Amino acid sequence: MNSDFMKHIWYYCVSFVVASVCILLLFLVQGDKNMQIVIVLGLTLFYITWGLLHHAIHHNIPLKIVIEYVLIGSLGFILSLFLFNF
């Protein structure tokens, strides 16, 4: 687990930084729900793209993995619509 985590640390760091920037942006545009949806959608697309790129470089990329990222991304996006009261 630890060696596997360290092997991918830079990917996770980039994800963490992008996620943190998105939280900051969401905070800055609070009150503008349309802009918040755009930012959440942007984060979701980044998460799917970055995850698949990560897999493609280090492993293979079967359809099962693609579906998993798309489903978790969709779940996160829809839950955000609920959480932010869009």
Add this chain to the structure above:
Amino acid sequence: MFSFLRHLFVPHHTNNHRPKVLHHQSLFVLVIALCIISVSSTLVRRDYPAVLSITADISAQELLTLTNKEREKEGLTPLRLNDQLSTAATLKADHMFTKNYWAHIAPDGTTPWLFIRNSGYEYLYAGENLARGFTTAPEVVTAWIHSPSHKENMLSPNYNEVGFAIKTGELTGSDTVLVVEMFGTKYIAQEQQPTTLGQTFPTPAIPRVSFEASVNPFNDEQRGAPEIVASLENRPLIDSKSTTRNIALFIFILFIGVLIIDAIVIGRKQVTRIVAHNIDHIIFLTALLIAGILIGKGVIL
């Protein structure tokens, strides 16, 4: 029961070493179910607001009382509720809903002072506080008092009157409760000869606007008899805001927890699986959860 919960939430040979809730079929069913809930709740909110809508209990009287309590602490005279300022606040709220903006100055350049003038209030000093997304008066006043610029308006000795508007509607893409607070002091020509008019709201460096040169934003219907909303008490059977928020919070926390358990258990057992990186999922879902917790409440301007 225990084995069922383990099957759902913990990697085990019964679920092919992946919690059942993380299986594609489960995720797909959940996403579809949430889509259906989202669409149906929008329809119910539109057609049956008594059943499902935003719960709000805000009155002008309570806002006034709480504002004056804060002024009393500072040894200031209490503000009086003024109908003309309440009319101005209502006109501002209507303008914001009609033009769909969230700002002190409208996209077409209309300032709050125009609404005050059009309500018939000749001011010596005027100011404006805005709030949206709050459901009780104490929440609104607390948010304002914790913001230095809004607090300055509330505790300014320059004002002796105030007006409020509390309205619900769709603003910049979401149903919300909007509160407009207009402060003022009447200009009395015989007693006071001001060289400049004071106009403040919690944003720095406002441009001076010539009212005569401004475009009148009101249509004839609005100009005729604006509705003064002194209070808003909306108690539907189900509060849409807190219900959807709590559902989302529960599912977010559940999935983040299951992903963490999955990563730990599989890491210990050294089971080989073809799955995506759990840490990617955890970072993504946690970021959305933190953002939702931090900014899901009301905002002031």
